[in-house]
Amino acid sequence: MKILTANxxxxxxxxxxxxxxxxxxxxxxDLAHDKAAEDRLEAIGAKAHADNExxxxxxxxxxxxxxxxxxxxxxEKIRAAGPTIRGDLGKQAERAA
Amino acid sequence: MYRYDxxxxxxxxxxxxxxxxxxxxxxxxxxxxxxxxxxxxxxxxYLQLHAYMLRIAVPYGTLNGKQLRMLGHIARKYDxxxxxxxxxxxxxxxxxxxxxxxxxxxxLASVEMHAIQTSGNCIRNVTADHFAGAAxxxxxxxRPYAEILRQWSSVHPEFSFLPxxxxxxxxxxxxxxxxxxxxxxxxxxxxxxxxxxxFAVYVGGGQGRTPMVGRKIREFLPEADLLSYxxxxxxxxxxxxxxxxxxxxxxxILVHETGVEEITRQVEAEWxxxxxxxxxxxxADIRAIQAYFAPPALTDRPEGDQAVKLARLDSKGFSExxxxxxxxxxxxxxAAVTISxxxxxxxxxDASDSQMEAVADIAEKYAFDELRVSHEQNLILPHxxxxxxxxxxxxxxxxxxxxxxxxxISDIISCPGLDYxxxxxxxxxxIAQEISQRFASLERQREIGELKLKISGCIxxxxxxxxGHIGILGVEKKGSELYQVTLGGSADExxxxxxxxxxxxxxxxxxxxxxxxxxxxxxxxxxPQEKFIDAYRRVGPAPFKEALYAGETKAA
Numbered sequence: 001m002k003i004l005t006a007n008x009x010x011x012x013x014x015x016x017x018x019x020x021x022x023x024x025x026x027x028x029x030d031l032a033h034d035k036a037a038e039d040r041l042e043a044i045g046a047k048a049h050a051d052n053e054x055x056x057x058x059x060x061x062x063x064x065x066x067x068x069x070x071x072x073x074x075x076e077k078i079r080a081a082g083p084t085i086r087g088d089l090g091k092q093a094e095r096a097a
Numbered sequence: 098m099y100r101y102d103x104x105x106x107x108x109x110x111x112x113x114x115x116x117x118x119x120x121x122x123x124x125x126x127x128x129x130x131x132x133x134x135x136x137x138x139x140x141x142x143y144l145q146l147h148a149y150m151l152r153i154a155v156p157y158g159t160l161n162g163k164q165l166r167m168l169g170h171i172a173r174k175y176d177x178x179x180x181x182x183x184x185x186x187x188x189x190x191x192x193x194x195x196x197x198x199x200x201x202x203x204x205l206a207s208v209e210m211h212a213i214q215t216s217g218n219c220i221r222n223v224t225a226d227h228f229a230g231a232a233x234x235x236x237x238x239x240r241p242y243a244e245i246l247r248q249w250s251s252v253h254p255e256f257s258f259l260p261x262x263x264x265x266x267x268x269x270x271x272x273x274x275x276x277x278x279x280x281x282x283x284x285x286x287x288x289x290x291x292x293x294x295x296f297a298v299y300v301g302g303g304q305g306r307t308p309m310v311g312r313k314i315r316e317f318l319p320e321a322d323l324l325s326y327x328x329x330x331x332x333x334x335x336x337x338x339x340x341x342x343x344x345x346x347x348x349x350i351l352v353h354e355t356g357v358e359e360i361t362r363q364v365e366a367e368w369x370x371x372x373x374x375x376x377x378x379x380x381a382d383i384r385a386i387q388a389y390f391a392p393p394a395l396t397d398r399p400e401g402d403q404a405v406k407l408a409r410l411d412s413k414g415f416s417e418x419x420x421x422x423x424x425x426x427x428x429x430x431x432a433a434v435t436i437s438x439x440x441x442x443x444x445x446x447d448a449s450d451s452q453m454e455a456v457a458d459i460a461e462k463y464a465f466d467e468l469r470v471s472h473e474q475n476l477i478l479p480h481x482x483x484x485x486x487x488x489x490x491x492x493x494x495x496x497x498x499x500x501x502x503x504x505x506i507s508d509i510i511s512c513p514g515l516d517y518x519x520x521x522x523x524x525x526x527x528i529a530q531e532i533s534q535r536f537a538s539l540e541r542q543r544e545i546g547e548l549k550l551k552i553s554g555c556i557x558x559x560x561x562x563x564x565g566h567i568g569i570l571g572v573e574k575k576g577s578e579l580y581q582v583t584l585g586g587s588a589d590e591x592x593x594x595x596x597x598x599x600x601x602x603x604x605x606x607x608x609x610x611x612x613x614x615x616x617x618x619x620x621x622x623x624x625p626q627e628k629f630i631d632a633y634r635r636v637g638p639a640p641f642k643e644a645l646y647a648g649e650t651k652a653a
Binding site for chain 1: 123124126129130144145146147148149177192193194195196444515516517519521524526527530573576577578
């Protein structure tokens with residue numbers, strides 16, 4: 001399964017494509033289960049990049065754990081949570097707040 | 098210290114205005130990311146995992162209190178309350194919004210700072226011995242030459258689009274504290290038999306995926322020829338350096354592939370065309386720049402000896418800190434102080450906004466308003482009267498920056514790694530923290546003695562692992578972090594590249610492996626004075642391999 005991720009142009013914050021827009025958390029990201037869906041996400045990413053909404057657009061591997069979308073690779077897990085050495089920063093801190 | 102002249106002010110202000118306009122045009126969609134990316138990189142703006150990152154230049158690592166206070170202000174106002182001092186004597190902020198960067202650059206310009214040429218394929222911040230101007234063992238302060246190189250290399254039209262980035266370091270002492278042999282050009286300021294100043298010139302050092310020790314191509318270059326000779330080196334590199342492969346584009350590859358004799362011949366030939374032309378430095382110009390670096394007026398403070406003696410009796414903590422973090426100054430009543438940014442279990446090189454402000458206060462009050470950033474990611478107060486050391490220590494204790502571990506195993510260089518960096522393949526900071534905690538006992542650290550441990554989270558080697566006495570390189574293998582260990586590296590006047598000791602270790606195993614290496618060293622050293630690096634050079638890798646892997650071989 002794949003999801004679409006990028007960084008927001010204005011502040012660089014990591015975002016994931018979910019439900020027609022760019023969400024600041026990964027949990028509800030739109031999942032692509034097949035090639036056609038991946039192509040659709042990729043086209044959305046390319047357009048958002050061209051429209052200067054986001055930069056560094058990528059399709060990444062994801063899985064669903066307890067009904068929540070999670071990235072597979074450590075790099076993407078860290079992007080989705082924040083630095084592992086600073087639980088007070090990044091998405092993990094916002095979730096805790 | 099150096100003060101901007103009218104030209105510098107206009108130049109930096111013009112760049113702030115230009116880049117602010119570029120940011121506005123990017124945000125409004127007038128220019129694309131492909132167009133903007135090289136522009137933002139020229140101004141130190143990267144995109145990392147969580148956000149943009151801004152790298153600010155600290156020329157040759159020299160700062161004053163006002164500047165450090167401004168960095169603290171930026172950390173608080175635009176970032177998340179901290180900054181990260183780097184191995185190139187710069188500082189990085191991890192969370193700035195692109196839309197705030199024009200305001201940050203304007204704030205920086207107000208204290209004569211900028212982020213120009215902290216990225217891109219140009220000549221980067223020129224680094225220098227962090228004890229420059231204070232060290233008892235230097236022939237002259239190397240920073241005026243670093244400043245001359247800065248002025249020459251700033252937006253140099255010929256050298257703004259090199260095959261790859263280009264790093265220069267300069268030291269003024271035999272004892273190399275600036276790691277000059279790991280730089281594209283390394284300059285060792287020295288005196289010849291006639292007492293004249295000049296440089297031994299090294300080229301082609303570097304780390305990354307192909308580590309190389311710089312080769313000496315000139316024993317003595319007169320100081321007046323600094324710019325013409327560097328221009329000759331850069332010209333040869335610009336002409337023949339590889340542009341077909343990013344990983345082979347550094348000058349070290351050119352030196353390696355061409356051979357040091359042929360490179361030397363080419364540089365010397367080019368230099369013959371340049372040496373007597375306009376790049377020759379007039380003596381008056383050198384002295385004018387030197388005047389900016391005139392040392393503070395150090396009045397005699399002979400009461401320091403007695404004060405230190407008494408304070409030692411009074412405080413074990415002070416005594417330990419004095420032994421470890423305070424070094425001899427050229428003036429006997431003064432000392433140079435290392436402020437460790439390596440508290441046990443802390444993030445190497447990080448300082449909070451309030452710590453930066455407090456250190457700025459200390460520098461203004463006790464250290465003639467001078468500060469340095471070391472390439473080992475610590476801060477330095479280069480001139481402190483011995484009589485004031487206890488007051489400085491007490492002030493550092495108050496802000497949690499009095500860890501007495503300079504040059505010990507917990508004084509770890511670490512890159513940001515996968516916790517922040519888009520290029521990283523593994524985390525480095527948590528490994529540094531775990532090792533630091535494992536060796537938390539100062540008594541144990543001091544028993545081990547000088548040990549340089551350096552960690553990189555990818556092959557680009559920002560954490561200098563190749564030249565660590567113990568180096569750790571984090572890679573990704575089958576989706577997990579794996580840590581390779583190198584031993585025997587060194588970044589001083591006897592620079593060497595460490596050797597991979599064997600198979601890598603998981604994140605759970607690595608600290609035990611390091612402890613095993615240290616215990617092996619303690620068991621085989623001739624005496625407590627034999628440092629880790631000396632013992633390793635004497636015995637080689639075999640005993641360490643045996644200690645780490647013997648069980649496996651037998652099992653297999």
